[in-house]
Amino acid sequence: MSESSGGCARPTGAMVGEPPQPNEVQEEAKETTVVTAKVGSKAPDFTAPAYYQGGFTEVKLSDFLGKWVLLCFYPGDFTFV
Amino acid sequence: MSVDSQFVHKVWNDQELSKMAGKDVPFHMASDGPGNVGRIYGVYDENSGVELRGRFIIDPDGVIQAMEVLTPPVGRQLDETIRQIQAFQHVRATGAAEVCPAGWTPGKKILKPGPNLVANVWKEWSPLKDH
Numbered sequence: 394m395s396e397s398s399g400g401c402a403r404p405t406g407a408m409v410g411e412p413p414q415p416n417e418v419q420e421e422a423k424e425t426t427v428v429t430a431k432v433g434s435k436a437p438d439f440t441a442p443a444y445y446q447g448g449f450t451e452v453k454l455s456d457f458l459g460k461w462v463l464l465c466f467y468p469g470d471f472t473f474v
Numbered sequence: 475m476s477v478d479s480q481f482v483h484k485v486w487n488d489q490e491l492s493k494m495a496g497k498d499v500p501f502h503m504a505s506d507g508p509g510n511v512g513r514i515y516g517v518y519d520e521n522s523g524v525e526l527r528g529r530f531i532i533d534p535d536g537v538i539q540a541m542e543v544l545t546p547p548v549g550r551q552l553d554e555t556i557r558q559i560q561a562f563q564h565v566r567a568t569g570a571a572e573v574c575p576a577g578w579t580p581g582k583k584i585l586k587p588g589p590n591l592v593a594n595v596w597k598e599w600s601p602l603k604d605h
Contacts (some may be wrong), residue, residue, distance in 0.1 A: 402507065404505040404510060406515050409522060409536025410535060415503050417587065423499070423569050425532055427507055427514070428516035430515040432541050433537065433539075434537065436538050437515065438536075439516045440583045441504040441506055441511060442478055442504070442505045443483070443494050443503055443505065444480040444484045444487065445501075445502045445503070449484075452502045453500060454532075455536065455604050458534065458535070461527065461531070461533060461562075463531060463559070464528075464532060465475065465529050466512055466525040467476050468476065468546040469477070469478060470483060470491065471486055474549060474550065
């Protein structure tokens with residue numbers, strides 16, 4: 394977990410625990426925004442700015458390899474989850 | 475993760491969640507402003523510009539073992555999420571030698587897949603007794 398670089402959340406273009414794909418494939422995926430998350434397959438890796446216990450940081454999914462991860466999306470802060 | 479910024483996450487934690495839970499949120503509150511991550515996970519709604527209530531259980535190898543996606547008006551059931559994680563952890567701990575049938579909770583009847591189980595699940599597991 395590194396300090397926040399101030400950038401937006403972005404997919405790394407690789408699956409968790411897999412080497413990155415060649416650049417051209419990444420570019421293609423970016424333009425068409427293909428859903429790549431599939432049950433039974435490796436999770437698409439990403440980095441995202443985050444708030445964590447008093448500080449701003451950057452979170453990367455693959456940093457959690459070796460642990461169970463619960464990834465939750467929700468419509469917005471100040472709503473229920 | 476939501477499309478809110480990490481700064482709004484902080485205010486939500488400080489002004490509401492910490493008061494609800496009596497402590498700070500113990501996990502990362504990630505920001506996906508442009509919806510880039512939500513899109514590849516199939517939970518970003520282009521029309522409303524927000525993310526659906528998507529939930530993914532990812533194992534220590536980075537494999538997605540389960541997903542659940544709800545539209546915004548209905549909330550989730552955390553007990554069910556925890557039950558599924560416990561079941562996946564059990565399967566993993568036994569190298570998939572033991573599997574968890576419908577309604578399984580820790581301590582309940584497991585099944586051992588193999589030739590002897592074929593057409594014999596009814597002898598091993600009862601929806602009335604073991605569910």
